[in-house]
Amino acid sequence: MDALMNQGWPAAHSTELDGWLVRHNAGVTLRANSVLPASAPFDLDRALEYVENLYVAHDIRPSFQVGPAAQPGDLDEYLAARGYELRNPTLVMCAEVADVLAKLSEPLATVNISTAPDDDWMDFWWAVDGRGGSAAQAAARQILNRSRALYAVIPSGSPIQAIGRLALVDGWAGLYCLAVDPGHRRRGLAQTVIHGLLQRATTLGVTRVWLQVVESNTPARALYDRLGFQTASRYHYRVLP
Structure with missing residues (x-):
């Protein structure tokens, strides 16, 4: 892992x-x-x-x-x-893509999928979950662009309501950057993003998916438990202050 x-x-x-x-x-x-x-x-x-x-x-x-x-x-x-x-x-959770798709509700909106993050995607992610200014955002974008991935956005135009990223590695997919606008939360948009990403991933031969979730994030863990994810590993950081 x-x-x-x-x-x-x-x-x-x-x-x-x-x-x-x-x-x-x-x-x-x-x-x-x-x-x-x-x-x-x-x-x-x-x-x-x-x-x-x-x-x-x-x-x-x-x-x-x-x-x-x-x-x-x-x-x-x-x-x-x-x-x-x-x-x-942090917990590392894994599941079979087919099992997760079977547990997800029908999508509530159309999910636009691309293979690179555009400026609107980046700006939304950084506004919801970013840390730092424009230089840090540019460095983060370089991280994203170094690996093969799928990028989801709802809707395809502005204003954006939700986004997500799915890294593609050796038949696996890794779920990252799942973010929903605070004004549109608790409407199932996160599940819709996950559905759109995993559905597209199946066409690329992906069968398994992992994600990382901070152990204290109880709402996110409850969602992933419902979708059939199981804890496969865990880690934490040691930082010299």
């Missing part, structure tokens, strides 16, 4: 460091600016020193994405003792 998620949200720069993947992308999103510790480095202290110096040089807080596969096995405790703070406990 770590490899799929990394391909679905790729950083501009990824450096392999003795089994760790050190990612940085102008500080935009923790996913793209954290270490993915896939295997244990030979010299842990030296690897940590390298990571911290690299991130500080790029004006980024040193961060690690820590899940069940993180190495070494006691990395989380080691980072905590070093002063790294725990952030954003």
Whole structure:
């Protein structure tokens, strides 16, 4: 799952460091600016020193994405003792696309699907869920454009009511950037976006879908539970303040 998620949200720069993947992308999103510790480095202290110096040089807080596969096995405790703070406990949930489509209600609106985010899509996403100014938005757009994906919008013109992104990786799809205008929430538009994206994905041979949801987001988790998603993994970040 770590490899799929990394391909679905790729950083501009990824450096392999003795089994760790050190990612940085102008500080935009923790996913793209954290270490993915896939295997244990030979010299842990030296690897940590390298990571911290690299991130500080790029004006980024040193961060690690820590899940069940993180190495070494006691990395989380080691980072905590070093002063790294725990952030954003997150669940990774998976399902069969066919099962999710069977549980979704009939679409409430027409979903326009494209293979790249246009300016209206980007502006809407950034207004609802973005962090930072125009430079950060441009860096985020570069992340999106580095991997194959589908982009959904309701309606096709302005004003936009809802959007979503579906990364396409090796027969899998990853659901990202699901956002609904606050004035149009609780109307089933999120489910309509998911339906449109997954329906199109089936024509491309996609059979399985994953998503990441912050553990404390109870409403979103309730929706995904109803759609048949099951927790396959979890992770959190350790960030040096």
